[in-house]
Amino acid sequence: MENLIIVSKEKWDSIPSDYKGKWIDYNNEHPELLGKRTVLSGCISKKIGTLLIESVHFVIK
Known part of the structure; x- marks a missing residue:
């Protein structure tokens, strides 16, 4: 879970x-x-064209 x-x-x-x-x-x-x-992905990172999933790619704090 690193790099979230x-x-x-x-x-x-x-x-x-x-x-x-x-x-x-x-x-x-x-x-x-x-x-x-x-x-x-473009909404929260510089990478474009990917679907990001909570707890796999990002967390909300």
Whole structure:
């Protein structure tokens, strides 16, 4: 869990809902991620074009 991106609650709240959501596991491939928050990478990092998952790629403090 090293290299997690730390996102403040204020920053998270400022991201438009079109760019963030919750993990939906249609094929039941990753049930452990069900309900985790997700965000497009460009909203919280310099990397663009990746879906980031809470507790895998970032945490909100």
